[in-house]
Amino acid sequence: MLSNSVTAAIVFENGENVRQIGTTPADGAAGDKGEIAHNALFERVSARLKAQVGADVFASWFGRLKLHSVSKSVVRLSVPTTFLKSWINNRYLELITGLFQQEDAEILKVEILVRSATRGARPGLHEDAPQAHQTDATAPATTRRTSPQSLAHHATATVSTLQKSQPVAGPLFGSPLDPRYTFESFVEGSSNRVALAAAKTIAEAGAGAVRFNPLFIHSTVGLGKTHLLQAIATAAIQSPRVPRVVYLTAEYFMWRFATAIRDNDALSLKETLRNIDLLVIDDMQFLQGKSIQHEFCHLLNMLLDSAKQVVVAADRAPWELESLDPRVRSRLQGGVAIEMEGPDYEMRLEILKRRLEVARQDDASLDIPAEILSHVARNITASGRELEGAFNQLLFRRSFEPQLSIERVDELLGHLVNAGEPRRVRIEDIQRVVAKHYNVSRQELVSNRRTRVIVKPRQIAMYLAKTLTPRSFPEIGRRFGGRDHTTVLHAVRKIEDLISGDTKLSHEIELLKRLINE
Numbered sequence: 001m002l003s004n005s006v007t008a009a010i011v012f013e014n015g016e017n018v019r020q021i022g023t024t025p026a027d028g029a030a031g032d033k034g035e036i037a038h039n040a041l042f043e044r045v046s047a048r049l050k051a052q053v054g055a056d057v058f059a060s061w062f063g064r065l066k067l068h069s070v071s072k073s074v075v076r077l078s079v080p081t082t083f084l085k086s087w088i089n090n091r092y093l094e095l096i097t098g099l100f101q102q103e104d105a106e107i108l109k110v111e112i113l114v115r116s117a118t119r120g121a122r123p124g125l126h127e128d129a130p131q132a133h134q135t136d137a138t139a140p141a142t143t144r145r146t147s148p149q150s151l152a153h154h155a156t157a158t159v160s161t162l163q164k165s166q167p168v169a170g171p172l173f174g175s176p177l178d179p180r181y182t183f184e185s186f187v188e189g190s191s192n193r194v195a196l197a198a199a200k201t202i203a204e205a206g207a208g209a210v211r212f213n214p215l216f217i218h219s220t221v222g223l224g225k226t227h228l229l230q231a232i233a234t235a236a237i238q239s240p241r242v243p244r245v246v247y248l249t250a251e252y253f254m255w256r257f258a259t260a261i262r263d264n265d266a267l268s269l270k271e272t273l274r275n276i277d278l279l280v281i282d283d284m285q286f287l288q289g290k291s292i293q294h295e296f297c298h299l300l301n302m303l304l305d306s307a308k309q310v311v312v313a314a315d316r317a318p319w320e321l322e323s324l325d326p327r328v329r330s331r332l333q334g335g336v337a338i339e340m341e342g343p344d345y346e347m348r349l350e351i352l353k354r355r356l357e358v359a360r361q362d363d364a365s366l367d368i369p370a371e372i373l374s375h376v377a378r379n380i381t382a383s384g385r386e387l388e389g390a391f392n393q394l395l396f397r398r399s400f401e402p403q404l405s406i407e408r409v410d411e412l413l414g415h416l417v418n419a420g421e422p423r424r425v426r427i428e429d430i431q432r433v434v435a436k437h438y439n440v441s442r443q444e445l446v447s448n449r450r451t452r453v454i455v456k457p458r459q460i461a462m463y464l465a466k467t468l469t470p471r472s473f474p475e476i477g478r479r480f481g482g483r484d485h486t487t488v489l490h491a492v493r494k495i496e497d498l499i500s501g502d503t504k505l506s507h508e509i510e511l512l513k514r515l516i517n518e
């Protein structure tokens with residue numbers, strides 16, 4: 001592994017003398033020359049790789065690839081996570097090896113290493129760990145369902161215990177997974193590529209094959225978390241490696257546990273959950289209540305400690321789930337968190353096209369002209385949910401207004417245009433307005449200076465960035481001179497506290513908001 005220590009300049013592997021890149025050379029100038037040559041080699045291969053796979057794919061998978069060391073015949077590259085390592089190994093190793101060999105025929109092998117312990121790397125969860133369960137892949141899946149009427153919205157959809165080999169004993173679980181939410185219907189793009197890849201890996205391989213556990217997927221509303229989680233559950237039950245899958249929302253979990261505790265039945269519920277292989281839990285931000293969180297923490301610990309895979313989704317990152325018990329939050333942070341962002345134009349268009357394809361399976365006469373689809377994709381930018389609403393409206397309208405013009409479409413969908421992002425506020429705008437208001441420079445706002453005249457405007461700007469944009473704490477931290485997410489969290493809390501007792505400041509902040517939105 002790449003070490004910061006200068007003493008780790010030379011490592012010996014298999015009796016080979018291997019030069020590690022980026023550390024102090026033991027042999028002075030000769031070492032420097034070698035290092036320069038190796039770096040140049042790496043740069044050339046990277047450029048060729050980028051040309052071959054395209055800038056988008058390159059940025060997703062190879063943006064954080066680094067040269068680790070070069071020996072006579074072996075090139076070692078490093079990535080920050082085990083997931084990236086196995087992804088590159090499975091899909092790109094041959095290509096990369098070929099590119100190195102084109103540059104230097106003596107290179108026989110390329111190896112991918114993980115740079116530092118991944119957040120999700122935990123003892124016992126090794127890539128080659130034995131599978132926890134052997135199952136009969138050919139046995140039919142059984143789904144047992146119940147739909148508690150008392151649950152509203154989130155709770156109506158949602159515990160599914162699905163298993164291939166044998167029915168789960170104990171309490172009934174489950175309402176059906178939405179059959180539309182599959183990997184096939186999920187449109188891939190740069191905003192969700194990493195999350196999708198992680199999701200597929202888990203569905204195919206289970207916890208035995210990956211070391212990012214729990215996998216935590218977060219995004220603002222309507223960007224496909226539920227779709228992706230249900231796709232994982234649906235695909236996992238097809239995989240012989242992940243026989244027992246539970247999909248549930250946090251609210252259903254709460255309801256189910258509260259009922260079990262009331263009926264003195266918590267033990268059998270826990271027994272059932274103990275025997276699962278994959279827990280998929282949606283809308284984590286809704287988990288509330290001390291005793292319920294205690295139970296959830298217990299379940300989480302038990303599953304993670306026995307190398308069972310857990311996948312969680314929420315509308316914010318794990319460290320931002322402030323209502324959660326710190327132990328739950330900390331356990332959730334022990335895995336890998338992946339943020340999904342909004343779909344770009346191509347993705348939006350593809351989502352609409354796929355919707356139309358599916359609708360046409362029921363009624364082949366349905367059609368929406370391509371220019372209307374692309375007009376909608378260009379203008380409805382908020383999320384998959386708004387797109388879905390727009391699409392449904394169009395289908396409905398076309399049944400009695402067959403000749404919809406673009407103007408008519410605008411009229412019908414006006415309320416959805418840019419819904420969810422009424423004014424797209426940029427962090428730079430916030431910094432500019434705040435800096436001007438407090439008579440400091442933007443550079444000072446993002447600098448390391450800690451004088452009072454800078455610190456307060458900086459904290460206010462961070463607070464505004466969190467409240468006026470969908471950006472996450474880490475993202476905001478990066479935009480403020482590479483600060484840690486906890487610094488941003490601290491700033492947001494501090495300003496929130498101050499506002500509640502300081503009317504002058506609260507007016508000042510309102511004024512800043514107006515200026516930013518102008």
Ligand SMILES: Nc1ncnc2c1ncn2[C@@H]1O[C@H](COP(=O)(O)OP(=O)(O)OP(=O)(O)O)[C@@H](O)[C@H]1O
Pocket residue numbers: 185186187188192219220221222223224225226227228283315343351383384385388
């Ligand atoms: N990448 C995508 N490909 C296909 N459909 C998508 C994609 N992203 C979102 N959608 C569609 O958008 C709609 C909303 O998605 P979903 O319910 O999964 O969002 P969510 O992130 O779970 O939202 P919330 O936070 O409100 O629960 C769904 O119909 C979903 O199928």
